[in-house]
Amino acid sequence: MFVEKHGYIISRHTREVGGQIEMSLFIKTPEGTVKVLPDKQLSVFFTDAPLDSLPNDVTGVQCTESQLRSFDNTPVTIVQSHSLTIHQQMVSLVKRNGFAVFEGDIKAHNRYLMERNIRGSVRFIGVPDSANQIYRQAKVIAGDWQPEWKVWSLDIETSVSTNTLLSIGITAKDQRIAFVVTKNPIDTDIVYAFSDEKNLLLAFIRYVRTHSPDIFIGWNLIGFDLQFIDQRCQVLGIRPAFGVNGENWNIRSSDNQGRYFASIPGRVALDGITLLKVGGYHFESYSLNNVSKEILDDGKLLQGGDRWQEIERLHREDLDAFVAYNLQDCDLVLRIFEKLKLIQLQQTRVDLTGIPLEQPGGSVAAFENLYLPRLHKAGWVAPAWTEDDFVASPGGFVMSSIPGLYKNVLVFDFKSLYPSIIRTFYIDPLARVSARHESTRHEEQKSKTIKSRLIPGFLGANFDRNKAILPELIAELAQAREEAKRTNNDILSYAIKIIMNSFYGVLGSNVCRFYHAELASSITMRGHELLARAKDWIEERGAKVIYGDTDSLFVTLNDAQIDPQLFGEQLCTEINHCLQVWCNDYAQLESRLELEFEQVYDRFFMPTIRGQEEGSKKRYAGRSKGKLIFKGLEAARSDWTPLARQFQRTLFEKIFNDENPIPYIQETIEKLRAGLYDELLVYSKQLSRPLSSYTKNKPPHVRAAAIIDQKRAEFGQPLEYDKGRKRVYYLYQITGVIPYETTDDLVNLDYEHYIEKQIEPIAESILPFFHTNMESLLSQQISLL
Template sequence: MFVEKTGYIVSRHTRDVSGHIEMSLFIKTPEGTVKVLPDRQLSVFFTDAPLDSLPADITGVQCSESALKSFNNEPVVLVQSTSLMLHQQMINLVKRNGFSVFEEDIKAHNRYLMERNIRGAVRFIGVPDSSNQTFRQARVIAGDWQPDWNVWSLDIETSVSTNTLLSIGITSRDQRVAFVVTNQETSSPIIRRFSDEKSLLLAFIRYVKKHSPDIFIGWNLIGFDLQFIDQRCQILGIRPAFGANGENWNIRSSDNQGKYFASIPGRVALDGITLLKVGGYHFESYSLNNVSNEILDDGKLLHGSERWQEIERLHKEDLGAFVAYNLQDCDLVMRIFEKLKLIELQQTRVDLTGIPFEQTGGSVAAFENLYLPRLHSAGWVAPAWSDDDFVASPGGFVMSSIPGLYKNVLVFDFKSLYPSIIRTFHVDPLARIAAQHSASLVQDKLSVTQLVPGFLGASFDRQQAILPSLVGELAQAREEAKKVGNGILSYAIKIIMNSFYGVLGSNVCRFYHAELASSITMRGHELLGRTQVWMEERGARVIYGDTDSLFVTLNSEQEDPQKQGERLRDDINACLSNWCKEYAQLDSHLELEFERVYERFFMPTIRGQEEGSKKRYAGKSNGELVFKGLEAARTDWTPLARQFQRTLFEKVFSDENPICYIQETIAKLRAGDYDDQLVYSKQLSRPLSSYTKNKPPHVRAAAMIDQKRAEQGLPLEYNKGRKRVYYLYQRSGVVPYESPENLIDLDYEHYIEKQIEPIADSILPFFKTNMASLLSQQISLL
């Protein structure tokens, strides 16, 4: 008997069971999470092999003519298989015979959902089993039910010296508990004691099954916590039954990037660091302690490079303090997620694009989910993966700056420049192919007027473009989200629209072609260049331009800069609209915005040269200091250098002579007043062992730490890379910074030469001096 329900897809999976495809959708319903098995599923791909060249007598494989055609404008054959094994065997057969395959890598569950326009919310009917946990012969359509997620913040503590699990902490809306391996007695209701790891893990698996969380959150959750739990389960012979209804999870790593992925039936694992980056947040350090201090004004109970010793001591001697430390980390993560609405952001991305809930990246997947159904409706299949060499498109427009110290600099930028170019100039994979085919078939003037010129020889058929209307729909949805104050939806749409250029310019996307990305960036170059000309015709002077922005000074100081900027913006938008009509009878979706006025502005030269720099400036707008690319905005400069630059420009922008401040800073530095601000920090970009030829200071410092740990028989700290290193300069050279005891015998002259002098010399020419003169004056005074 069929039963109808509403729900939201938590996870999706496909596998072969008894020689047939089993597609399972784990769906959260108002009654709980269930397993839904859609009826009679097949794997699909297309090929340009003639139908009569394909086997017709293989049980479980069906080949048939298709109404679709390839980007070569040739008909394609549809190949359907009842198992993943047959699917792969047919792909291999077609390739061996020298033919192409199309869309062969799209997973069956993704195709099923994509073609039905299903994103997250669903309605389904199916036949339930006796426990109402599994629904078979199901049919699924898009729905509108919104779940109330059961979110668990998870954090583990481990022994560095024995590489074993000490505890698992969990906090949620109604759970606060720590599973701990310990022999200490306790009456605390939140502590669950176990004599060994195996007992702890088995109990935790039972606990997860009983309380059924939907979403695990944490900090480096998959790459550390879940990976470590999985590793211990394997070593101890425990089945990792952490999925819904006791299904196994799968924790895997990428082969070459050191990243980990978690597939958990009926559950989702979301990492806080990754979601912060998706959400556009930037921090000097993404450590939990740093982020929680910035976001919550609260932090970890223990931190620092030697905290592992204290953790192990507390585990042995003070169980209450140990558990408090474990659960504090859980609490911090939960509070960060709630304050920044990170789960809402991820769910909104799912609702907009249909990417799997656990896929925090996925620009290519999001693009294909939106594009492929429209492409199929237009009668085409996606192109085969190309073996052609990758050709990078030109980057964004960046003009050499006119260095100087300015008053009243106006900043203009194009609103969503690259999406607007796609929309205005019909830049689109299908439109490019359709233009090629129409140009080869018909040469009359009428057909040519249907095409929009691109770059690198490309043209785009304005009648067969998909992306312009898709961008238009998203842009309209974003404006509506802004009107009702839905910031998360507005930002999620912005992420999606801005990703289209990157996807088309990336060879990890099947639609990549150099003509596509270049027709976006080179059009951007042209538009910025034309805008500069139009502005200068109106008496403005463009002192810098970058990607979608122009920095402008005006000749007239009598009129209010705000009014001048608004008038110039309106004039340029009219020019853009007129030019698009004249160029190719196009409706302009380009919009120049007047962003701000910098009352004071500084554009430096390239260090040691007279030429103006790029992507580096400082300004003051409405009392706010803004630094771009300068030392004050760079995490690899010392705290002293960064604060020195901020204070320096506060004085310069207030028309104060900074020379006394510079001299005072040098004197205090040499007197030891700034010792605690002289620690460098820099991220290792790859494993320590891969630095063989060039070993910069932070690498040498990290090597010293790992050598010391190896001598103590401890696991290495930097062997996997992607970890921040703290170091400083003593007179003997670079040394790692591990505690305040390292702040001895510091090389002050190094810090003057490398940290203070470059910053000061960028501004001192405006005061008719330089650091060499100031230092020589101090030496003579001494």
């Protein structure tokens, strides 16, 4: 008997069961999470192999002609399989015979959802089992139900010396629980004590199954916490039955960079660091302690390089403090997620694009989910993966700056420049190949009708305005974003912005099947042209462009008596009119381009390239509405010391207030040599790859990390930097680089190194405006001594 329900897809999976595809959707419903098995489960690909060249007597395979065509304008055959094994065998057969395979890598569950325009929310009917946990023969369509998620913040503590699990902490809206390995007596109802790891893990699995969370969140959750739990389950012979109905999870590594992924039937694992980066948040360090201090003004209960030793001591001697430390980490993560609405942002991205809830990034997947159904409806299949050499498109427009100290610098910014270029100039994968086919077909007659349809791009590309899919898709998203702004739905507005801005990167990336150099280049090179034209139009009106970067122009006024705000608004209106006229003259196009007057810097500094007279790029400082803003300079860079960043900020406060900065520079050097800034002299830099891969060139942070790991190896402890992707803290003593672990390391510091490498470069950038240099200032101080 069929039953109808509504719900939201938590996870999706496809596997082979008894020689047949089993596609399963785990859907959260008002009554709980259930497993839904859709009817008519098939794996599909397309090929340009003629129908008569394909086997017609293979059980479980159906080959039929289709109305679709490849990007080579060739009819394609559709191959449907009831088995994943047979699917792969058919793909191999087609390729061996010299034919192309299209969309053969798309997983069955993703195609099923994509082609039905299903994102997250669904309605389904199916035949339930006796426990109402599994629904078979199901039909699924898009729905509108929105769930309330049951979220657990999870954090583990481990013994570095024994490589074992000490505890698992969980916090949620209504609970705080710690599972702890201990033989000490326990007098609290928030701690479950166990004599060993195995009993702890078995109890935790039972607890997860009983209370059934939807989403696990954490900090480096998959790469450390879940991966470590999975590793201990393997060592102890425990089945990792963390999924709904006791199904196993799968924790896997995709590459040698230490990236891990978690597939948990009926549950999702979301990592805070990854979601912050996807959401466009930038921090000097993405450590939990640093992010929580910036976001929450709170932090971890233990800090410092030797924290692991203190954790083990607390576990042995002060269990209450140990549990408090474990649960504080859980609390911090939960509070960060709640304050920044990270789960809402991720769900909104799912609702917009249909990417899996567990997939924080997925720009390519999001693009294909939106583009492929429209492409099929237009009568085409996606191109095959190509082995052609990757040709990088030119980057964004960046002009050499005119260095100097300025007053009243106006900043103009193209609103959503790349999406607007795509809309205005019909840049689109299908439009590109359609233009090529039409140009070839009508080459002899030079049809005016066809010619009027084609819009010139770059690198020889043309785009057929009648076949473009992407401009219409962006128009829909842009309209939805304006509605989101109107209703103050900031999460939706921001999610749409992320999606639209990702389209250029997708088209310029060879991990996308639609990549072609002509596509990305027709976007960026058009951007170059537009900014160059805008620059000319601005300067024709009596202003001076001193810098341009990707989608922005920095303009200074030649007349100090002009009101910068009124002039900026008027200039913006005039340039937008110029854009409309030019687009129409260029190819009868309606301009979707919009220049915005962003802000006025009442004081502004554009430096030279260090040691040269030429103006720098992507580096400046300014003051707008009383706020100092640094771009690319030392004050905004995490690999410079806190002293350097503090020094530069104060230096520009004085300069922008028309104070003489020279006494401050001299005072800073005196205090530095007197040891008053020792705690501000710690460098920090991220290891970009495993320590062992640095063979020829070993920068200072690599040498400092090597010293730490050498000590750990001598004591038989696990290495800290063997996988890379970890921030290193270090100092310069008289004897050279040393790692910074405690304040005891702040001795015998090489102050002259810090003057030369940290203070001098910053001071030298502005001293020419005050008719002196560092050599002169330092010699004055030496003579005073």
